Amino acid sequence: xxxxxxxxxxxxxxxxxxxxxxxxxxxxxxxxxxxxxxxxxxxxxxxxxxxxxxxxxxxxxxxxxxxxxxxxxxxxxxxxxxxxxxxxxxxxxxxxxxxxxxxxxxxxxxxxxxxxxxxx
Amino acid sequence: xxxxxxxxxxxxxxxxxxxxxxxxxxxxxxxxxxxxxxxxxxxxxxxxxxxxxxxxxxxxxxxxxxxxxxxxxxxxxxxxxxxxxxxxxxxxxxxxxxxxxxxxxxxxxx
Numbered sequence: 001x002x003x004x005x006x007x008x009x010x011x012x013x014x015x016x017x018x019x020x021x022x023x024x025x026x027x028x029x030x031x032x033x034x035x036x037x038x039x040x041x042x043x044x045x046x047x048x049x050x051x052x053x054x055x056x057x058x059x060x061x062x063x064x065x066x067x068x069x070x071x072x073x074x075x076x077x078x079x080x081x082x083x084x085x086x087x088x089x090x091x092x093x094x095x096x097x098x099x100x101x102x103x104x105x106x107x108x109x110x111x112x113x114x115x116x117x118x119x120x
Numbered sequence: 121x122x123x124x125x126x127x128x129x130x131x132x133x134x135x136x137x138x139x140x141x142x143x144x145x146x147x148x149x150x151x152x153x154x155x156x157x158x159x160x161x162x163x164x165x166x167x168x169x170x171x172x173x174x175x176x177x178x179x180x181x182x183x184x185x186x187x188x189x190x191x192x193x194x195x196x197x198x199x200x201x202x203x204x205x206x207x208x209x210x211x212x213x214x215x216x217x218x219x220x221x222x223x224x225x226x227x228x229x230x
Contacts, residue, residue, distance in 0.1 A: 046222070047224070104154060110165035110167075
């Protein structure tokens with residue numbers, strides 16, 4: 001059974017870059033058929049798709065975040081990562097990593113989420 | 121991309137049925153059969169309960185069902201139970217090769 005775990009700083013200063021990593025266990029990220037995804041949830045609000053990556057490195061981003069987001073994958077470490085540049089208070093949120101089944105486009109596994117606060 | 125439109129809240133009594141709507145556009149819900157629904161408890165990660173409009177993953181109660189007509193998808197929960205009280209989100213694939221979520225619906229079981 002696949003498991004996902006987010007890691008990264010809980011506090012980021014305004015204008016800095018957020019770096020988060022999702023470590024996957026129980027399944028290789030290089031296995032085809034899945035997109036490895038980042039989703040966030042602002043406090044008390046709904047879910048927001050950030051973007052996803054295929055094992056080949058092919059990436060797709062939410063148009064509203066495309067200019068600031070970058071997702072990469074490291075198949076040797078079985079991890080994928082998110083960088084979000086120019087952070088502001090509006091980026092304070094719980095960040096989830098998830099696995100998307102590409103044939104049906106739904107998220108079948110999620111990490112527990114990590115709260116990132118943007119504050120000086 | 122705009123979020124899909126869901127009612128902010130719905131409520132129902134134990135044993136009743138409720139339906140949550142999810143309205144999109146011709147670029148997402150209206151175009152693809154890739155609509156999924158997620159249940160989320162406070163402080164927890166979402167869990168898929170419906171995918172491909174109407175399919176249930178293994179282990180999900182058959183009290184949950186999904187459908188779609190045009191640009192609107194729907195989630196129906198029959199025989200409401202106290203444990204169904206949670207937030208529910210729809211999600212659709214889009215023409216920009218990405219996914220978009222609904223704003224979420226808080227279900228209260230009376």
